[in-house]
Amino acid sequence: MLRGNGLSQVRWRACGAGRGTFSLRDDLARWQFAFTSVNHFFFVPVTIGLAFLTALLQTAWYLRKDPEYLRLTRFFGTLLVINVAIGVVTGLVQEFEFGMNWSAYSRLVGNIFGAPLAMEGLAAFFLESTFLGLWLFGWDKLSRRVHLACIWLVAAGAMLSALFIIAANSWMQHPVGYVMVHGKPQLNDIWALFTNPVFIWAYAKVILAAITTGSAVMVAVSAWQLRRGTAKPVFARSMRLSLIVLVPAILLTMLVGDELGVIEAKYQPMKIAAAEAQWKTCQPCSFSLFQIGGGNNDHTPTQILEIPHLLSLLATNHWNGKVIGLTPLQHQYTAKYGPGYYVPNVFIQYWSMRVMAYLAIVITLVALWGLWLNRRHKLATARRFLWAAQWMVILPFLMNTAGWLLTESGRQPWIVQGIMLTKNGLSPSVSATELWISVLGFFVLYGTLGTIDLILMLRYSRKELPPTPAQADQPVPAMQY
Amino acid sequence: MAFVPFWFVLITILWTGFFVLEGFDMGVGMLHGYIGNDDAGRRTVINTIGPLWDGNEVWLIVAGAAMFAAFPGWYATMFSGLYLALALLLGALIVRGVSFEYRGKGTSERWRDSWSWLLIIGSLLAPFLLGIAFGDLLHGLPIGANHEYTGNFWDLFTGYGVFTGITLVALCLLHGAIFIGLKTTGDVRFRAGRTARRIAPVTALITLAFVFWTHVTAGGGGFLNPVEFIAILAILAAWALISAHYEGWAFTANAVAIGIVIITIFVDLYPRVMVSSTNPAFSLTVRNSASPPYSLKVTTVAALILLPIVLAYQAWTYYVFRRRITDQSFRPALGATPRPAVSATVAMAGEQVRPAPPAPPTPPAHRWLPRGRGRRHGRRDGR
Numbered sequence: 001m002l003r004g005n006g007l008s009q010v011r012w013r014a015c016g017a018g019r020g021t022f023s024l025r026d027d028l029a030r031w032q033f034a035f036t037s038v039n040h041f042f043f044v045p046v047t048i049g050l051a052f053l054t055a056l057l058q059t060a061w062y063l064r065k066d067p068e069y070l071r072l073t074r075f076f077g078t079l080l081v082i083n084v085a086i087g088v089v090t091g092l093v094q095e096f097e098f099g100m101n102w103s104a105y106s107r108l109v110g111n112i113f114g115a116p117l118a119m120e121g122l123a124a125f126f127l128e129s130t131f132l133g134l135w136l137f138g139w140d141k142l143s144r145r146v147h148l149a150c151i152w153l154v155a156a157g158a159m160l161s162a163l164f165i166i167a168a169n170s171w172m173q174h175p176v177g178y179v180m181v182h183g184k185p186q187l188n189d190i191w192a193l194f195t196n197p198v199f200i201w202a203y204a205k206v207i208l209a210a211i212t213t214g215s216a217v218m219v220a221v222s223a224w225q226l227r228r229g230t231a232k233p234v235f236a237r238s239m240r241l242s243l244i245v246l247v248p249a250i251l252l253t254m255l256v257g258d259e260l261g262v263i264e265a266k267y268q269p270m271k272i273a274a275a276e277a278q279w280k281t282c283q284p285c286s287f288s289l290f291q292i293g294g295g296n297n298d299h300t301p302t303q304i305l306e307i308p309h310l311l312s313l314l315a316t317n318h319w320n321g322k323v324i325g326l327t328p329l330q331h332q333y334t335a336k337y338g339p340g341y342y343v344p345n346v347f348i349q350y351w352s353m354r355v356m357a358y359l360a361i362v363i364t365l366v367a368l369w370g371l372w373l374n375r376r377h378k379l380a381t382a383r384r385f386l387w388a389a390q391w392m393v394i395l396p397f398l399m400n401t402a403g404w405l406l407t408e409s410g411r412q413p414w415i416v417q418g419i420m421l422t423k424n425g426l427s428p429s430v431s432a433t434e435l436w437i438s439v440l441g442f443f444v445l446y447g448t449l450g451t452i453d454l455i456l457m458l459r460y461s462r463k464e465l466p467p468t469p470a471q472a473d474q475p476v477p478a479m480q481y
Numbered sequence: 482m483a484f485v486p487f488w489f490v491l492i493t494i495l496w497t498g499f500f501v502l503e504g505f506d507m508g509v510g511m512l513h514g515y516i517g518n519d520d521a522g523r524r525t526v527i528n529t530i531g532p533l534w535d536g537n538e539v540w541l542i543v544a545g546a547a548m549f550a551a552f553p554g555w556y557a558t559m560f561s562g563l564y565l566a567l568a569l570l571l572g573a574l575i576v577r578g579v580s581f582e583y584r585g586k587g588t589s590e591r592w593r594d595s596w597s598w599l600l601i602i603g604s605l606l607a608p609f610l611l612g613i614a615f616g617d618l619l620h621g622l623p624i625g626a627n628h629e630y631t632g633n634f635w636d637l638f639t640g641y642g643v644f645t646g647i648t649l650v651a652l653c654l655l656h657g658a659i660f661i662g663l664k665t666t667g668d669v670r671f672r673a674g675r676t677a678r679r680i681a682p683v684t685a686l687i688t689l690a691f692v693f694w695t696h697v698t699a700g701g702g703g704f705l706n707p708v709e710f711i712a713i714l715a716i717l718a719a720w721a722l723i724s725a726h727y728e729g730w731a732f733t734a735n736a737v738a739i740g741i742v743i744i745t746i747f748v749d750l751y752p753r754v755m756v757s758s759t760n761p762a763f764s765l766t767v768r769n770s771a772s773p774p775y776s777l778k779v780t781t782v783a784a785l786i787l788l789p790i791v792l793a794y795q796a797w798t799y800y801v802f803r804r805r806i807t808d809q810s811f812r813p814a815l816g817a818t819p820r821p822a823v824s825a826t827v828a829m830a831g832e833q834v835r836p837a838p839p840a841p842p843t844p845p846a847h848r849w850l851p852r853g854r855g856r857r858h859g860r861r862d863g864r
């Protein structure tokens with residue numbers, strides 16, 4: 001509304017965009033969004049991953065009529081439900097936050113960014129929540145075939161919801177399908193949002209990461225139960241199933257992540273250059289395993305254990321690819337968008353990239369170890385492996401958080417790459433006091449509920465399996481609150 | 482350019498759907514402690530909406546997203562202007578959402594009572610705050626020429642806004658009580674019917690005052706129009722029907738009343754979407770806050786394809802769960818081994834082998850249960 005000539009407006013506003021010009025309001029709003037989305041994304045991948053795995057378990061029961069699979073379905077279904085509840089309500093916060101904290105952003109790009117969100121609600125949220133209710137309470141009311149379809153629809157709904165929100169998010173990373181009319185972006189091609197290369201690879205990455213997280217949870221719960229020694233043959237099954245899902249998922253996550261890096265290096269060169277703390281242009285570029293020092297003020301950190309050509313390979317898919325450094329990029333951006341500081345937080349970029357990569361390697365190794373033990377029929381008795389598999393569950397959560405930090409912090413100072421700066425997206429009418437109140441409120445609420453969720457998850461992971469039904473064709477009672 | 486009015490209508494439908502459906506969930510949440518009476522009764526009451534509430538709440542999410550996509554200006558001004566009220570609303574919805582799930586997952590009385598209280602408070606605050614929000618849209622808020630809210634938190638508490646909140650709470654209470662009566666048996670059903678009969682006249686009075694106030698606020702003069710009369714008549718009809726034990730029809734009548742209340746607000750708003758009390762010229766309208774035609778066209782196509790499908794499977798859900806719930810399933814059956822613990826997993830775990838079904842409950846002979854209908858329901862209750 002009344003925004004005037006957009007691009008030049010941005011250029012004009014960008015004048016003040018230096019380090020340290022972010023005001024208290026900016027910081028609070030950014031912290032709040034980061035805090036609520038990181039928390040939201042603890043629960044989302046568990047939901048997506050576990051819904052898929054529970055559907056697999058129930059399918060196994062449906063096909064083989066083996067009651068052991070039914071026991072596992074019910075057991076892991078309960079864990080799924082505990083997570084869905086908090087995932088749904090924290091998702092509600094995300095949707096409201098755009099309007100509450102980022103009203104200038106919403107006003108400017110709502111016609112583009114809002115479209116996939118509206119479709120998300122209609123296509124995915126209704127599907128997921130309605131069929132979850134049917135699945136939970138419909139055990140004794142639906143035929144087995146229809147009931148099985150319900151859990152698959154829940155899994156589909158969960159995966160669809162990620163599709164639309166990632167399409168919206170990818171538009172912020174690499175805006176496509178719009179024209180500037182009177183300085184405001186207007187949607188002119190909805191398909192461009194769904195064929196955006198950033199979207200395609202980011203969506204694949206999110207789904208694979210979610211399946212990795214879900215199967216890591218199932219591996220860990222099975223490991224704990226196997227260590228305790230109850231129902232060994234049954235939990236050995238869920239362990240085997242989740243390992244078989246986990247290995248390809250984590251390997252593909254890494255491959256897709258690599259391709260996503262190449263795409264992002266093309267559209268958001270700052271993000272990748274910052275991830276290697278590469279201030280000077282290089283060709284070929286090496287990848288440092290660690291560095292001492294670094295950050296936005298230290299352009300010459302001590303890089304340790306450099307692997308030649310690896311960064312070139314990661315960022316461009318070429319052995320001798322060229323990566324433009326942060327300093328020349330900063331000059332390019334200043335020339336294009338006007339004076340300002342366009343380098344994201346290098347420290348966050350560098351370390352979140354490494355946390356993700358290294359932990360992925362750890363998970364791969366543990367999972368392969370498990371498959372090897374499985375071949376030798378030692379899965380249920382290998383104490384050391386079970387211990388490692390149990391604690392491994394923390395890693396995907398760290399990786400998911402690191403991944404979002406890399407993506408979102410790497411987009412800064414833009415809220416929409418090249419179109420709007422984050423600090424210009426803030427709600428003009430919201431005061432710092434109001435932000436403080438809501439930040440603290442969400443902090444306390446999420447802290448409390450997150451703790452309760454964790455306690456319940458642990459408690460229900462440690463429960464014994466439901467007993468085997470006396471007869472295979474006995475009706476299965478519904479779950480209840 | 483019919484897309485703009487179409488989206489205004491669609492958003493009206495989405496909010497109406499939300500209040501008609503989630504309205505009874507709110508009422509059930511507020512009343513579950515009182516009508517449920519003891520733990521088995523409370524679990525019975527909560528389980529009446531168990532499979533439904535999550536799907537109902539999505540109507541709110543979709544209504545919000547539809548405002549974002551179709552009227553970004555409206556969404557931006559409203560959500561940032563009502564900042565703290567909406568933050569509080571989110572808190573209420575969060576607490577309420579998890580309390581359904583978590584209440585049954587602990588065994589101690591303190592755990593359950595705490596979640597029950599959170600459920601009651603959350604279910605009370607949500608319609609109240611949403612009522613304030615919708616009342617304020619029509620009443621007017623200080624909005625400047627740049628369409629930004631210029632007031633503070635306390636400016637949101639306009640008399641009309643607060644009264645809209647009270648009206649919605651009252652309607653949700655009645656809706657919930659009727660719904661519990663519709664979905665349960667025995668004692669719980671009896672208490673639900675009694676509560677509904679007590680709430681109904683008060684709700685009718687509050688709604689009468691509300692429609693009158695709305696009529697005046699919208700500048701319609703002192704005489705109610707026929708549609709507004711229907712809202713009052715519908716509540717009175719619900720009162721009469723619940724007394725005659727036609728719970729299904731009473732529920733329908735009250736749904737009509739809620740629908741009319743919400744639709745009235747939106748009809749009186751049109752073509753404005755947020756009234757500015759600073760200067761009528763600064764009001765947000767469907768035109769100056771809408772998205773450009775292309776994006777409206779895209780979302781229209783999506784809505785026209787998806788919404789009928791959603792309505793179909795949600796209706797099917799209500800059909801699947803049409804049976805009444807008896808509180809017997811939450812009490813240890815006489816003579817049978819009491820369930821080890823009452824938490825959901827164990828409930829499902831412990832009952833893999835369903836114990837011999839408890840003797841069909843003898844319906845308590847309440848004087849208000851008529852011979853014919855009551856017995857018929859009694860029979861239908863048995864699985």
